[in-house]
Amino acid sequence: MTLIDWFILFVYLIFSLVLGIYISLKNHNEADYFVAGRRLNGLLAGMSMAATTFSIDTPLYVAGVIGTRGLAGNWEWWSFGLAHVAMTVIFAPLWRRSGVLTDAAFTELRYGGQAAAYLRGIKAFLLSVPINCIGIGYAFLAMRKVAESLGVVDGHIVFGPFTDTILLMILVALFLLVYTVLGGLWAVVVNDFVQLVLALLGAFAVCFVALDASGGMTDLLTKLEALDRPELLSLFPWTFNKNGFNWLDSSGISITTFFAFISLQWWSFRRSDGGGEFIQRLLATKDEKQATLAGIVFLIVNYLVRSWLWILVGLAGLVLLPQQTDWELSYPNLAVTYLPPVGLGLVVVSLVAAFMSTVSTSINWGASYLAHDLYKRFVRPFAGPREMIFMGQLASILLLLIGVLTALFSNSIGSMFRLVIAIGTGPGAVLVLRWFWWRVNALAELSAMLSGFFIGLITSVSPYFIIEDFGKRLLFTTSFSALIWLLTLFFTKPESDETLNNFVMQVKPPGPGWSKIRKKLNIDPVDSFSVLGCRFILGSGILYGGLLSIGAFLLHQERSAWIALSIAVSSVFLMKKTRLITQ
The missing domain is CATH 1.10.287 (Helix Hairpins)
Structure with a gap:
């Protein structure tokens, strides 16, 4: 990087900092800090959702998938599009009508009694600390890889146990804290909008120079075909031609894994009805119409716009960087090799922007659980607005520290991504059914969440119980957790009439599972x-x-x-x- 590139990065960081400090003046209470006062329009909320998933790790992850498993490997994340469609057309209005502050708090609207309180507390902890901090960790891991690829750090000892890599992560974490801790969700969302535009421009720039260096799209395809790797250009992990049907084992996706992706993963995962940070955005919108619009904007940007920018860069990396051993580095290496000064600076800014948008969201989202669902619910029920904002800020610092430490214990973004999926698999069916069937109770959801978490963890990391085939691992986790929560549901009582009546009056849930209660209350489904x-x-x-x-x-x-x-x-x-x- 040249001096002008560093200058561009410095200007952007100062802009983000000033913007965060200015927006912090909008925060007067807990709702302002965690759901932006429920004043977001659909465009801004949807762009923020897209920015959240466009982290510095995602183009690296996609490039790694392309390099090791080919185009069809992207079904690992494309399959979640089904859950995101359901979020948009089914669950977004329901979430907005619920009027809660977090999805953990929703549990005490849908359920009642001590079991609901336990569920809320355990869910808030699991989502905010282990699961959320792994997500923060692989974002920092990607930042570390990019910094090393750009030559910013090389891992040498500076003093004591601290390498230049660790010091860089500490400096970035401190900067992130300033605007995230002070500004809350307002600062995160406004910065997300700017960061998404920059990230898309950066992705387009890298894609353009990579295709140009490859000789254009036609030449690139010719060179890829010459590699004799049919999985590289196949939209599905199979081919069907005059020679018949042929499964592409070289795609690294077994038949069970592919069908687990499209028929199991999206609805059994913990985000089957939205997902924590997405739900936070939906709850922050003005009304149900804007919540639905947010989902539509997210689907367009996340799947239709940027998917192919990342994929084309990954394909070009196979041709332009054939000696590379870590395919996740195709994106930054192509930027360094083919972009001129200023252009490289803008791409670096786009990557930093993508990183900041994801981590700042994870920090604010996780802090909402620790402050609202743990501290206020169980420690200080009558905490005032300023105290809650302060606790949210303190929780943000704690989560960021744990996330940075997590990044130091892994070298593969893809493996961390699959671990997050594995430990989040299991409760999805219950999360969907609770909207449509009165009989689902708090203990059923709690058992599904805990069993899915521990089974997914054991089958992913334990040397004695690990299941190597990812599809079989998801199937086993889903099936075993389903057996547990169904037995729990059978042997426990339903929620009280008062709890169910209050939920129906507030949310107006659809489906035949609520027909008797709706009829009794004279309420029509929307x-x-x-x-x-x-x-x-x-x-x-x-x-x-x-x-x-x-x-x-x-x-x-x-x-x-x-x-x-x-x-x-x-x-x-x-x-x-x-x-x-x-x-």
Whole structure:
């Protein structure tokens, strides 16, 4: 990096800092600090959701997937699109109607008694500390890899036990704390908007120079085909031609793993009805219409816009950097090799922006659990607004420190990503059913969450019980945790009539599972179960038809492209024709 590149980075950091300090003046109470006073519009909330998932680790993760498993390996994260469609067309309005501050607090709206309190506390701790800090950790791991690739650090000892890498992470963490701790969600969301624009521009710049250096798209495809790795350009982990059907074992995805991705992972994962930081954004919107719009904006940016920028960079890295051993470094190495001064500075800023948007969100989101769902709920129920803001700030510092330490104990972003999926698998079915069936109780959700967490952890890290095939691991975790929570549900009592009545009056949940209670209270559902199902099917057709058609056109696979585009257009037509999206 040249002096001008460092100057660009310095200007951006100062801008973020000043913006965070200025926005901190908006925070007067707990709602301002954690849900931006519930004043976000759908565009800003959706852009913030997209910025949160565009961390410094995600382009590295995608490049690593491309290099080791080919294009079809992206189904590991593409499959979550089904959950995100459901979040947008089904759960976003329900979450906004609930009016809670966190999804952990929702448990004491949906359930009652001591079991609900235990569930809220345990859920808040698990999500905020182990699961959240692993996420913060692999963001810092990616930052470390990028810094080493750019030559900013090399791991040498500076003094005592501290290397230049550790000192860099400490400095970045201190800077993050200033604007995140002071500004709360308002600072995070406004910075997210700026950071997403910068991150997309940076991704486009790296993609452009990588394709240009490869000789253009046609030459790149020719060179990739010459590598004799059919999985590199296959949208699915199989080929179907005149020679028949052939499963691509070289994709690193077994048949069980692929079908676990598309038929199991998205609904059995802990984010089946939204996901913590996404729910935080939905709860921060002005109304149900804006919550739905936030989901739509997120789907467009996350899947249709930036997916293929990352993928093309990963493909170009295979041709331009053939001697590379760590494919996760394709993105920063291509930037260093082919971008001129100023351009490199802007890309570095985009990566720093992506990193900051994710980590700042994780910090604020995790702090909301520690402050609101643990401290205020169990320690100081009558804590005032200023005390709660202070506790949120203190919790932010604690979470960041744990996250930095986590980054020092791993070298693979992909392995940490899969660990997060494994320990979060199991409770998804209960999280969905609690919206549609009165019989689900607090103990069922608690047993599903704890069993999924411990089974996923043991089968991922224990040398005696580890299940190497990821699909079989997910299937075992889901099945065993399902057995536990179903038995728990069978042998425990339902929630009280008072609790169920209050929930129905507040949220107006859909589905036949609440029909008797709705009839008793003379409350009509906002949407019918069949309408919600059609929205989900057509929404999925729009998303995946659009995603695969864009990719197939880029890869010169015209027949597949036109088929996928036809599915997307037909789904849009049916959605409008039947007025399924009326909001």
